[in-house]
Ligand SMILES: Nc1nc2c(ncn2[C@@H]2O[C@H](COP(=O)(O)OP(=O)(O)O)[C@@H](O)[C@H]2O)c(=O)[nH]1
């Protein structure tokens with residue numbers, strides 16, 4: 001049965017309980033049997049946990065069961081959440097922006113990357129809003145000159161937020177837009193420049209090369225820039241997240257992930273693979289379409305969200 005197509009947004013915890021523990025007495029009667037553990041593993045796979053990680057989680061559970069430590073649903077949740085939290089903590093996933101980005105001196109530069117439609121431009125606006133709320137002056141740079149409408153979309157956000165804006169018109173050279181933006185940020189005394197980029201060009205190679213060029217330009221203008229290279233991924237796109245993180249990560253050294261559209265997905269597992277196998281920490285969760293809908297990532301909160309009974 002394909003649980004995903006049946007109930008794509010169904011909470012992971014409910015699926016674990018309903019599908020894996022079909023017999024309400026499974027736990028009370030002295031532990032999970034092999035069949036229940038197999039069903040648990042299946043549900044984890046359906047939620048995009050990798051085979052390796054799903055097996056580890058189930059092995060953990062098996063050991064806890066053997067020691068008589070899993071008597072209730074709560075026990076089950078504790079074992080799973082403890083292990084998931086450990087995996088995330090080992091991956092160094094703590095939320096927020098690098099502390100180096102706090103005020104004074106030349107502008108901090110944040111480069112926002114990702115394929116089309118994942119939520120980059122929205123994330124740029126959310127980050128700007130977050131920084132403004134601590135008093136920072138923020139400039140938004142529209143280095144997505146490929147897609148019609150991309151400039152206007154970011155400009156609209158800038159106007160709404162009262163942030164500075166530098167764009168270049170459709171077809172302009174994105175690296176020159178980035179250059180102009182940093183010059184403007186310096187001239188106006190902005191604390192931070194956030195650079196939005198294209199998610200698609202004629203080919204993926206073109207795109208990655210262009211992003212590398214933007215990155216080099218930023219590095220020449222401000223020491224250590226970009227101070228953050230955030231890859232935005234769409235929480236609903238499952239295993240593709242892994243491919244995207246790998247591809248972008250080969251082109252540029254990513255400082256973290258933003259998991260957008262977390263509000264519309266119960267497929268929580270991929271993040272663990274990215275954190276563990278690619279060693280890219282998760283920094284933020286996007287939890288809606290409004291500027292306020294950005295949460296610094298924390299393993300505790302993440303585990304709480306994915307294993308909560310009512311999500
Ligand atoms: N529900 C939800 N929608 C989001 C989130 N982030 C972005 N979106 C929506 O996703 C769509 C694409 O976003 P956009 O920022 O234009 O993506 P881009 O192509 O990567 O720049 C828009 O309709 C956004 O409102 C989020 O965290 N949750």
Ligand SMILES: [Mg+2]
Pocket residue numbers: 120121122144150196197
């Ligand atoms: Mg965009």
